[in-house]
Amino acid sequence: MQKNIPILDPHTFAKPEEVIITHSELDIQVDFAQHIIIGKVVHTISNKMGSDKLILDCKDIIIEKVTLGGNEKETTFALTNPIPFKGSALEININKDTNTVTIYYQTTPQSFALQWLKPIQTAGGKLPFLFTQSEAILARTWVPCQDSPGIRFTYHAKVKVPTHLMAVMSATNPTQKTSDGIYHFSMKQPIPSYLLALAVGDLVYRPLGKRTGVYAEPSEIDKAAYEFVDMEKMVIAAEGLYGVYRWEQFDVIVLPPSFPFGGMENPRLTFATPTILSSDRSLVSLIAHELAHSWSGNLVTNATWNDFWLNEGFTVYFERRIMEKLEGKSYNDMLTVLGYQDMMQTMVQLGQENEDTHLKLKLDQRDPDDGMTLIAYEKGFFLLLLIEKTVGRAAWDAFLKTYFNRFAFTSMNTEHFVNYIKSELFKNNQDLINKIHLQQWIYEAGLPTNCPKVISERFEAVETNIRDWEKGKPAKDIDCKNWTTHEWLHFFRKLPQQISPEQMQELDHTFHFTQSGNAEILCAWFKIAINNKYNKAFPAIEAFLMKVGRRKFLVPLYKALVNSEAGINYAKDIYSKARQNYHYVSTNTLDEMFK
Numbered sequence: 001m002q003k004n005i006p007i008l009d010p011h012t013f014a015k016p017e018e019v020i021i022t023h024s025e026l027d028i029q030v031d032f033a034q035h036i037i038i039g040k041v042v043h044t045i046s047n048k049m050g051s052d053k054l055i056l057d058c059k060d061i062i063i064e065k066v067t068l069g070g071n072e073k074e075t076t077f078a079l080t081n082p083i084p085f086k087g088s089a090l091e092i093n094i095n096k097d098t099n100t101v102t103i104y105y106q107t108t109p110q111s112f113a114l115q116w117l118k119p120i121q122t123a124g125g126k127l128p129f130l131f132t133q134s135e136a137i138l139a140r141t142w143v144p145c146q147d148s149p150g151i152r153f154t155y156h157a158k159v160k161v162p163t164h165l166m167a168v169m170s171a172t173n174p175t176q177k178t179s180d181g182i183y184h185f186s187m188k189q190p191i192p193s194y195l196l197a198l199a200v201g202d203l204v205y206r207p208l209g210k211r212t213g214v215y216a217e218p219s220e221i222d223k224a225a226y227e228f229v230d231m232e233k234m235v236i237a238a239e240g241l242y243g244v245y246r247w248e249q250f251d252v253i254v255l256p257p258s259f260p261f262g263g264m265e266n267p268r269l270t271f272a273t274p275t276i277l278s279s280d281r282s283l284v285s286l287i288a289h290e291l292a293h294s295w296s297g298n299l300v301t302n303a304t305w306n307d308f309w310l311n312e313g314f315t316v317y318f319e320r321r322i323m324e325k326l327e328g329k330s331y332n333d334m335l336t337v338l339g340y341q342d343m344m345q346t347m348v349q350l351g352q353e354n355e356d357t358h359l360k361l362k363l364d365q366r367d368p369d370d371g372m373t374l375i376a377y378e379k380g381f382f383l384l385l386l387i388e389k390t391v392g393r394a395a396w397d398a399f400l401k402t403y404f405n406r407f408a409f410t411s412m413n414t415e416h417f418v419n420y421i422k423s424e425l426f427k428n429n430q431d432l433i434n435k436i437h438l439q440q441w442i443y444e445a446g447l448p449t450n451c452p453k454v455i456s457e458r459f460e461a462v463e464t465n466i467r468d469w470e471k472g473k474p475a476k477d478i479d480c481k482n483w484t485t486h487e488w489l490h491f492f493r494k495l496p497q498q499i500s501p502e503q504m505q506e507l508d509h510t511f512h513f514t515q516s517g518n519a520e521i522l523c524a525w526f527k528i529a530i531n532n533k534y535n536k537a538f539p540a541i542e543a544f545l546m547k548v549g550r551r552k553f554l555v556p557l558y559k560a561l562v563n564s565e566a567g568i569n570y571a572k573d574i575y576s577k578a579r580q581n582y583h584y585v586s587t588n589t590l591d592e593m594f595k
């Protein structure tokens with residue numbers, strides 16, 4: 001198996017086969033008054049072919065000056081005409097022996113990786129907040145770099161922020177505020193650019209274990225520490241499966257509610273939405289997911305965004321194995337059944353023949369973020385589950401452990417992976433390969449018929465309760481004492497389409513869904529409320545949409561509103577007020593919907 005074969009990434013202008021960045025030194029200042037980051041980055045380069053140009057990705061950044069070498073001799077550069085979503089190639093004239101390139105730059109209000117929050121958008125309400133989201137190709141909007149998941153570099157950073165705020169990065173982190181607002185960071189393991197991350201806010205740190213801890217705003221830290229108390233156990237469970245944790249520290253930062261994702265697996269410091277703080281630790285599988293990325297994604301990285309399933313399918317599989325270790329098989333079964341339902345819903349929405357239902361994607365002419373659906377996660381997961389069931393868990397686990405070890409700190413594309421698994425796990429046994437239909441799973445649309453079927457006994461009990469309720473048993477007699485969030489989610493999914501106003505009242509009065517503190521339950525209930533015109537929930541729905549920016553919740557709720565009697569104008573009205581609270585990742589999707 002060859003390593004380091006050049007793989008063409010359609011989403012970068014960089015030519016890493018000629019000149020590649022190996023290390024970066026950031027020296028930046030975060031200016032909350034102007035909403036810009038200003039400073040310089042010094043890239044150490046390896047000029048493999050004696051090229052006279054270094055080509056970087058760059059979007060919505062102002063380049064002020066570029067110099068070469070330790071004595072900073074100024075050089076010339078050019079920016080190509082910007083292409084939507086991809087931005088421009090920054091072409092810097094270098095010499096054969098140039099080893100460092102310094103770029104003086106500043107970001108602009110269009111730098112979409114950056115989300116600037118007003119004090120009112122934070123939990124504390126008094127101080128502003130900034131966080132970055134670089135995946136998939138937004139790192140180039142705050143650092144001119146070779147923005148491709150196939151290119152890795154180490155980094156140091158010096159970041160200056162207002163003195164009452166703390167800065168943290170995907171690197172070694174402070175645990176206390178400094179008096180001068182200057183913070184130093186070091187990431188000594190090579191990472192791809194999409195894992196560059198920075199957050200700045202009124203933060204405090206609470207250690208939870210030997211290698212684990214949590215950052216949050218002061219008013220949120222107790223809740224967060226309670227929710228994530230088992231993180232150290234999670235790391236130990238993950239190591240027990242697929243080998244040693246390579247990033248030394250595993251911390252989580254709880255961001256303000258406008259964070260567009262559930263979590264982002266920034267190395268050493270997972271960024272997480274506060275919507276997983278459910279006060280009953282029932283949504284921590286999201287932390288298991290981000291932790292699993294420390295192997296699948298951060299350690300062995302998809303070479304291009306077309307290979308996204310190598311990051312996410314493996315991570316969902318790994319996440320569920322961690323949860324099985326911690327909570328037992330019946331818990332894993334629930335996650336798997338919910339995942340299957342989500343996948344089938346995505347397939348229906350996209351259409352079974354849609355190319356976006358291939359595992360190997362074709363995102364070349366698009367913003368990769370537009371084609372990244374649940375398919376990579378769940379169809380990817382079910383392929384891996386099928387392989388596990390076909391070869392047996394022991395052989396599969398041994399294979400995975402070796403895979404993560406052998407390709408640690410490198411990137412992998414689908415074709416290399418297929419070759420590797422055929423020879424290493426299937427020993428080129430054609431019968432076995434035919435039985436799995438690897439080709440069909442990866443390069444064809446829809447779901448192959450050999451997809452494993454998983455049932456959940458705990459969900460079957462939920463369905464029995466629903467049937468009894470439909471026949472007239474009062475809601476208060478539903479046997480839900482030991483239900484987790486997952487059982488409730490299944491409950492909502494299996495309720496009849498049409499529910500009478502009296503029944504809606506009864507459910508809400510009995511279980512207080514509209515007042516729930518659990519965002520998953522709120523979102524599922526609100527969809528039902530919208531579809532059944534349960535007006536009492538509408539003020540809460542509006543408040544939720546004003547506050548929460550997580551795309552996973554926004555998209556189904558706005559969709560339900562658009563299709564409801566309340567209608568598109570009502571949805572547009574809320575969106576026009578709430579849009580300023582959302583990150584670009586979310587508005588990019590929602591703007592499409594309201595076009």
Ligand SMILES: [Zn+2]
Nearest residue numbers: 289293312315
């Ligand atoms: Zn993920």
